[in-house]
Amino acid sequence: AQSVSQHNHHVILSEAASLELGCNYSYGGTVNLFWYVQYPGQHLQLLLKYFSGDPLVKGIKGFEAEFIKSKFSFNLRKPSVQWSDTAEYFCAVNNQGGKLIFGQGTELSVKP
């Protein structure tokens, strides 16, 4: 069965620090990969997604993620975080059209 693992449950950073959130999945076939974000009091929204092509994907608000097929990974990065990036981040994987499976989420707290 598909599964998604996010290694960090809670990350605390100061503003301007660099961010990398880990995501690994277990599925041998072709996958589509997503990162969703949930800001405090808001609903989940798409941050970025990978379907095919360039494995380095750029999303909104300066976020990017790199798909490394050999490592079954899709880590999320941002060079310099802001206080407004405080949120919960979810990685998700889909095996070509079926259900979307999410990881446990990583809570990011950015100190001003």
Place this chain on the structure above:
Amino acid sequence: GAGVSQSPSNKVTEKGKDVELRCDPISGHTALYWYRQSLGQGLEFLIYFQGNSAPDKSGLPSDRFSAERTGGSVSTLTIQRTQQEDSAVYLCASSISPLRANTGELFFGEGSRLTVL
């Protein structure tokens, strides 16, 4: 409205009662998903409807949970004989098509917070 609509936004019930949670997806979206969000558990997949195909019920935790989607639009998640461990936020999402195309994206509702006393 233009987004996914869920009701009620909050529901408090007593253990053993049945509850129904409603989801109204974005018009024209053929795929509908239910998830459960609990503290420390992330988003747990429950069920997935795609057009007229048989739903993928593989995530339903027990036979107390069921869901319907009438007319390819509105969906109702029913929890019978609620237990305290059912307390969670139940999220509904819809997408315009199966997530094959590069345009594939789930749009989420605000969720229904269920508290079982």
